[in-house]
Amino acid sequence: MPETPEIPVLTIDGPSGSGKGTISRAVAARLGWHYLDSGALYRAIGVAAGWADLDLADPAALVRCAFDTDIGFRPDAAGEPRVVVNGVDATDELRTETAGAAASAIAAIPEVRAALRDRQRAFRRPPGLVADGRDMGTVIFPDARRKVFLTASAEERAERRYKQLKDKGVSVTLDGLLREILARDARDASRAVAPLRPADDAVRIDTTGLGIDTVVERVLALMHP
Numbered sequence: 001m002p003e004t005p006e007i008p009v010l011t012i013d014g015p016s017g018s019g020k021g022t023i024s025r026a027v028a029a030r031l032g033w034h035y036l037d038s039g040a041l042y043r044a045i046g047v048a049a050g051w052a053d054l055d056l057a058d059p060a061a062l063v064r065c066a067f068d069t070d071i072g073f074r075p076d077a078a079g080e081p082r083v084v085v086n087g088v089d090a091t092d093e094l095r096t097e098t099a100g101a102a103a104s105a106i107a108a109i110p111e112v113r114a115a116l117r118d119r120q121r122a123f124r125r126p127p128g129l130v131a132d133g134r135d136m137g138t139v140i141f142p143d144a145r146r147k148v149f150l151t152a153s154a155e156e157r158a159e160r161r162y163k164q165l166k167d168k169g170v171s172v173t174l175d176g177l178l179r180e181i182l183a184r185d186a187r188d189a190s191r192a193v194a195p196l197r198p199a200d201d202a203v204r205i206d207t208t209g210l211g212i213d214t215v216v217e218r219v220l221a222l223m224h225p
């Protein structure tokens with residue numbers, strides 16, 4: 001049972017590129033609540049495992065890595081969130097498709113998920129928390145005040161990612177990104193433990209063709225019905 005049910009939580013789950021991070025950050029800022037990017041924790045373990053040359057097929061080593069890796073979230077001078085892994089600013093490395101694929105692979109190991117469970121719940125602090133991921137509404141915060149499940153067509157998600165990476169000067173192809181998104185969707189949705197799926201009481205929002213501001217307002221409207 002959660003220890004702090006009186007602190008409200010809004011969970012925003014969904015597949016890669018559905019806009020969870022963008023929408024969650026904006027909604028958290030508008031509400032004045034804390035924000036948990038749970039994917040960053042899985043990505044940080046994947047990156048730390050890479051630095052330590054661990055085998056992604058060695059669950060015992062990855063579980064140790066999940067317990068031992070120090071992960072901190074700190075804003076930079078401009079207030080942008082940075083992720084510090086074992087003392088190193090790994091924010092940019094975390095956002096690569098390689099880190100996303102490693103995170104998706106290690107996230108299928110039940111003991112890794114268990115190792116991160118309490119770390120995620122510790123983000124629940126007053127006045128409230130917006131938590132984004134895959135199992136925020138189903139497993140980590142089942143008693144959340146509101147649960148949202150964001151979707152968008154795989155093609156639109158690939159286009160969003162394409163634009164995002166192009167803007168950063170990263171060379172990618174739309175076809176390659178679409179293939180990676182479909183592969184990640186399949187892996188995240190088919191794993192035995194905490195698969196990607198909407199909680200029964202989640203409100204689904206299909207963001208295909210919707211702008212960021214529209215989605216933010218729809219989510220906020222759910223908080224003030």
Ligand SMILES: Nc1ncnc2c1ncn2[C@@H]1O[C@H](COP(=O)(O)OP(=O)(O)OP(=O)(O)O)[C@@H](O)[C@H]1O
Pocket residue numbers: 014015016017018019020021022023039100160161163164207210211212215
């Ligand atoms: N409704 C939207 N309309 C257009 N672009 C959007 C929308 N929501 C998010 N984006 C853009 O899509 C890209 C991916 O968004 P974001 O990183 O928030 O997705 P995500 O679901 O958190 O992805 P991941 O699970 O891979 O971290 C960003 O460039 C973001 O600005």
Ligand SMILES: Nc1ccn([C@H]2C[C@H](O)[C@@H](COP(=O)(O)O)O2)c(=O)n1
Pocket residue numbers: 016038039040042043100103104107108132133134135136184188
């Ligand atoms: N609650 C979560 C968050 C993330 N994951 C896994 C699955 C994703 O493919 C990967 C990276 O997440 P992202 O940064 O893209 O949101 O991490 C998970 O299983 N559960």
